[in-house]
Amino acid sequence: SLLGFLAVSSISIDTAGAQNRGEGRKLYVTYCTACHGEKGKGDGMAAQSFPVKPADHTNGAVMNQLSDKFLTDVISKGGSAVGKSSFMPAWGSSFNERQIRDIVAYLRTIADPPYKRDGNKR
Numbered sequence: 611s612l613l614g615f616l617a618v619s620s621i622s623i624d625t626a627g628a629q630n631r632g633e634g635r636k637l638y639v640t641y642c643t644a645c646h647g648e649k650g651k652g653d654g655m656a657a658q659s660f661p662v663k664p665a666d667h668t669n670g671a672v673m674n675q676l677s678d679k680f681l682t683d684v685i686s687k688g689g690s691a692v693g694k695s696s697f698m699p700a701w702g703s704s705f706n707e708r709q710i711r712d713i714v715a716y717l718r719t720i721a722d723p724p725y726k727r728d729g730n731k732r
Contacts, residue, residue, distance in 0.1 A: 630708075634716030637709055641701070650720045662695045670721035681714045
């Protein structure tokens, strides 16, 4: 039945989301922690030489105001493309769309207070 299919589909999507966050965490640890730090607070080793502190991804008051599209654009196009620091490089040629979505999914897990989708994001 259609209802059964929809119920199974939503379970599969939720499971896939959890796996994506895990993959996003691996990518974040490998590529983002040098600047953003191991916990995402913007205190990575490379950040010490920047005139502007990298984004604190744990700051839910800020992160929760940003849409997934905005975060995707920052990652893929770089900071200067969205009016942020040019020290944030464009990763669009290094990561595919799925990998960028995985990183965004991971970012949503480290913000405090936790992220809630409401559709009114920047």
